[in-house]
Amino acid sequence: MPKLGLDTGRFPPGSNLIPFPDLAKNGNQTVDLGSVLIELVEHCRRQTAPDLTISLSAKLGAGALIATQEATTLEFVIYEIVSNAYRHSHPSGAPVEVTIECSVNRTGEIVIDIGDDGVGLPPDFAEWRDAGNGMVSVRYELQKIGAALNVTSDDLGLRFQIILRPRRQRATPARGNFVWL
Numbered sequence: 001m002p003k004l005g006l007d008t009g010r011f012p013p014g015s016n017l018i019p020f021p022d023l024a025k026n027g028n029q030t031v032d033l034g035s036v037l038i039e040l041v042e043h044c045r046r047q048t049a050p051d052l053t054i055s056l057s058a059k060l061g062a063g064a065l066i067a068t069q070e071a072t073t074l075e076f077v078i079y080e081i082v083s084n085a086y087r088h089s090h091p092s093g094a095p096v097e098v099t100i101e102c103s104v105n106r107t108g109e110i111v112i113d114i115g116d117d118g119v120g121l122p123p124d125f126a127e128w129r130d131a132g133n134g135m136v137s138v139r140y141e142l143q144k145i146g147a148a149l150n151v152t153s154d155d156l157g158l159r160f161q162i163i164l165r166p167r168r169q170r171a172t173p174a175r176g177n178f179v180w181l
Contacts, residue, residue: 015102029067029068030065030066030067031065031068033058033063033065033066033110034060034064035063036071036074036075037056037058037100037102040074040075040078040079041054041056041100043079044078044079044082049084049086049169053095053097053098054082054094054098054099055098056102057099057101057102058100058103059102059104060102060103060104060110064110066110066164069145070147070164071143073141073142073145074112074162076137076141077141078092078100078112078114080134080138081114082098082114084134084135085098085116085118085153086098088118089116089117089118089158091119097117098116099113099116100113100114107166108166109163110163111161111163111164112161112162112163112164113159113161113162114160114161114162115157115158115159116158119155120153120154120156120157120158125153135151145164146165147162147165148162148163148165149161149162157166162167
């Protein structure tokens with residue numbers, strides 16, 4: 001497994017800078033999702049606010065591996081979601097609590113739920129009309145790796161659910177002029 005090294009500088013939303021520069025060099029290798037999530041929580045805490053409460057619960061089983069491209073996307077996406085929660089979830093200035101839960105469902109999908117305890121989105125919020133650059137780039141980056149994003153909001157806060165679909169390996173090589181589905 002490659003060594004993950006945090007960059008000490010803050011990477012601005014929408015940039016190509018990542019807090020784990022070593023991941024960008026690893027090509028098609030895989031990394032342990034649990035390690036990535038632990039380092040991301042610490043990175044978010046250091047870069048956003050040291051007093052930010054972030055709890056992480058992961059039920060992954062042994063060796064939950066993701067591609068380095070998925071890891072670099074998660075770095076951007078989770079940092080963007082957590083920093084926006086810190087800035088926007090409590091307009092009154094109350095402390096923010098962010099929860100990150102991760103599990104693998106029975107179909108092999110990795111499900112990451114990120115939620116805050118803030119005020120949520122306005123009742124008349126429409127993503128197509130009201131989303132800022134952060135939400136748009138989060139959805140765009142996840143679509144590039146084939147992940148799904150569900151966003152829900154109520155008076156208990158805002159929740160993002162990221163679903164990473166399993167990569168299926170072919171049992172036999174493709175032959176002829178057809179596509180394996």
